[in-house]
Amino acid sequence: MGIIAWILIGLIAGAIAKALTPGKDPGGCLVTMVIGIVGGLLGGWLGKVIFGVHSINGFFHLSTWIAAIVGSVIVLLIYRLVTGRSSR
Numbered sequence: 001m002g003i004i005a006w007i008l009i010g011l012i013a014g015a016i017a018k019a020l021t022p023g024k025d026p027g028g029c030l031v032t033m034v035i036g037i038v039g040g041l042l043g044g045w046l047g048k049v050i051f052g053v054h055s056i057n058g059f060f061h062l063s064t065w066i067a068a069i070v071g072s073v074i075v076l077l078i079y080r081l082v083t084g085r086s087s088r
Helices: 003-020 029-051 062-083
Strands: none
Touching: 003 029, 003 062, 029 062
């Protein structure tokens, strides 16, 4: 897949991950896109290591989107742990 496809998948997967996880997150669209791209890569790697499948098949494959969203949720939760929550 091309870099533009990864950016598009990352943006959408990051937005879906933010919608699926409750709570308020610091960061805007750029952080969402980075979380989505990193999450997509993480999800593809985990799918390959844990299940032995090549989960990044193509832009329109369901496995690509599921791997990107699951990976994005994981990265988002780690991001929340690292940045912490401000108590105001």
